[in-house]
Amino acid sequence: MVEIDRSFIINHTCLRIKDPKSIDFWTKKLGMKLIATIPFDSFTLYMLNYETEENKHLNWAAREGVLELCYNHGGMEEINNGNGEKDKGFGHVCVSVDNIEEAQEQFLKNGVRFQKKLSDGRQHNIAFALSDYENYWVELIENGINKEEGKTNVSSYRFNHTMVRVKDPERSLNFYRSLGMKLFSKKDFPEAKFSLYFLGFDHDPNFKEGTMDFAVQSKRESVLELTHNWGTEKDNEFKGYHNGNSNDNGEIQGYGHICISCKDPAKYCKELETKYGSKLDWSVKFNQGKAVKGIAFIRDPDTYSIEIISHDLMSDRMGKL
Template sequence: MTTIDNSFIINHSCLRVKDPKVSIPFYENNFGMKCIRRLHFDGFSLYLLGFETEANKDKSWGAREGVLELCHNHGSEDDDSFKVNNGNGTENRGFGHICVSVDNIQVCEANLLANGAKFQKKLSDGRQKDIAFVLDPDGYWVELVEHQRNKTEAKTDLSTYKFNHTMIRVKDAKKSLDFYKNKFGMKLLSTFDFPDARFTLFFLGYDHANNHEENSIDKKVRHFQESLLELTYNYGTEEDTDFHYHNGNSTDNGAIQGYGHIGVSCKDPATFCKQLEDKYGDELDWSVQWGKGSLTPNLAFIRDPDGYSVEIIPLDIFSDDSKL
């Protein structure tokens, strides 16, 4: 069986971007993220953004929660035809959004508007007045929710912001929950069912407390957490054999890429991957097995039931300066 120790975290989420010189300032200026590492390879670069907190200051990027990985294919900034799939169109839907939790959502929204940001949904739009969706430079949706910690009237403090979660749509909730809970050891923190609208939201993450109770985390607590995974299940999709979501990476039938993956890091990923292979064998869909990566042998990629990729890395991956 697999061993899930307290080193396991959801470390990062990866998005492809057209121009890092535009995307990085968007996340730094509007949300207070900092570019903590730059990794340059032949043909592409990775920019790792995160929040510089007291808890993070001595950690390598792979040991942190709440990291946003921006993947830039060299030259795309000069290609007028380049665009990404944000996952929310009428075709090739799949990935939904990332979410930033803030102290004062009204002031955050006002600052974004003053900075020229475009919105998919403002607080005043629709029935839900406590969430908003701003668009980043590539058109990815960034959900805004409020954690209310140390909230001050008419002010917002970027140092309180959290990279709260990443949302993906899933075809079969039972299969997806089995994958993330039983194979990766994540805990089901909260479930929200909307029968009238025919969908359910599942929030998962790592909670290493021995006394964790499933579905015990309320919204106020959840909004102050980092690196959660939200699964959105629309009723009945599992019954349609021809139905599938786009995983963000496929180019089949002319599909455009966008979302890349989430990354899980832990102290001993080699042993974890071996345990997965020993227990589940051919049930698993590896795109890169441990020890066989072209960039480094110290990572693996596995696909979930919908084909979304999960990267598995050590806490200290690329912790030296060789790829700065």
Template sequence: MAPKSLKLNHTCLRVKDPKASVEFYTSKFGFQLLEHKKFPDMKFDLYFLAYPHKDAEGASLPFGREGVLELTHNYGTENDPGFKINNGNVEPHRGFGHICVSVDNIEVACDELEKQGVKFQKKLTDGRQKNIAFALDPDGYWVELIENGIGKQDGKTDVSSYRLNHTMIRVKDAQRSIRFYREVLGMKLLSTSEHPNAEFTLYFLGFNDDDSFVENSLTREEQAALEGVLELTWNWGTEKDEGFKYHNGNAQPQGYGHIGISTDDAESYCANIVAKFGDEVQWNLKYDAGKLKNIAFVRDPDDYSIEILATKPKL
């Protein structure tokens, strides 16, 4: 049985210029900077941002809650005019798709972002889907906007209702990936959205410690109010192409880094995965084996990295 303390804690994105990125997410989207961790010996810094709403358990703790955005800055990239982040949506390096922020009133939120000069990949009025939009951050990452309706008022938007709702990655074989996230990591299937005309299916997963929860049962409205959701996008037929492969974000050109899972006893959680699945599961880093202690990195079927870390790391 999966530990009840499991959380989809964070999503890591590499950024070129941390000043521009932190300013974007705080001033435009209302995130708050929880912590700035410096690693000068390894020449990178980490910035942890989140929405400090009252429903967030451990709201001020970077690893004790869901809905955290981790921005990774490798020193010097901001001074390299030729350096460019891979946003995961351009061939031949597609893989990661977007992060998603859910808001109380999507029309007003999008209008305010436009007034602040935020560029959009897709506005509400573009395309068939009139209930979603995609903003662009300074590195060209896509930020989806959906509506959660929390405390919605006409003509207004309140950032206290905003949630870092989900992270989307594309997967080659949906059933293989769902098995990994459910059986190996302990997530539950929250909902499924099938789009036969466009030949793709979306699977939404997350941790849920309610023993009575019925999988694949959440409505769009219920799901939009959450944080810590993983969206798997499966384009039909990719599983039949032996040579097909998605870009994992950590090979060159880099961009997306990983999702991070936190739990009270990360060491035991990792040990149980090894004991149950053995060589079937591949690791980039076994628990506590690297320079940075109290963490591990496991790989999913598409070679995306998942960090596993303790809710309260040992000193």
């Protein structure tokens, strides 16, 4: 049995960056805070978060809604934002805000570029910003937290979700459920022939899968969104999506992984291995990594990576910026 206690969270999403200056987009333009810097020989990790009264006393690894920016020393010539014709897979990250109209205006004043403004297209309740340097898509939705007319307050902002495209939603759902996640909600778009599945950890024993209201979901952090374009699961010609990490055939990297954090990752990984055995695809088993000990990496059916860590991992890096 795989025991999922209340410590389980989706902690962070990792994106590669061309230059440490990329941090300024997320902090100065979108209002995140740089909470930890973790240097290694060949790369440096920058941990960012919308800091709140509830999470500011926690280590970065014990928080939800963390963005990990990975800078490979010397930089990368190209970054794959996941939405081009080549190497498509990862789609976007999402920030939810109190007042989306006012937030968009504030972002425009801050010099943020937009792939889609609220007035564009059919959906006028969402927008897509573009990050500096890498052109990652950042979806904007409204959470309504302490909403005031004509105002926006960064204290209400949440790093809400991360979207990746999947070939077969049933295989993906079974996999993430095996890790202990639950389906929050599902949205079907018959005219465009795609569906969205939103997942994460919920520790309410009375929660029923698929019933989470958008008003509740939009206030959460670290939700995983799976996008399924209808028919891919039956298309033998479809080669699948790029996982963001492979460069074997001239593929371009960008997206890295999401991360599960809990109090006892060693126990969790052992329980997963005991129950599922060879059915699971481990790229790094627990505590066997070269650069960092005390972590593991597992791959989902589309070969996207999921890191597994403890709440106290590298707690000595908090505040060392």
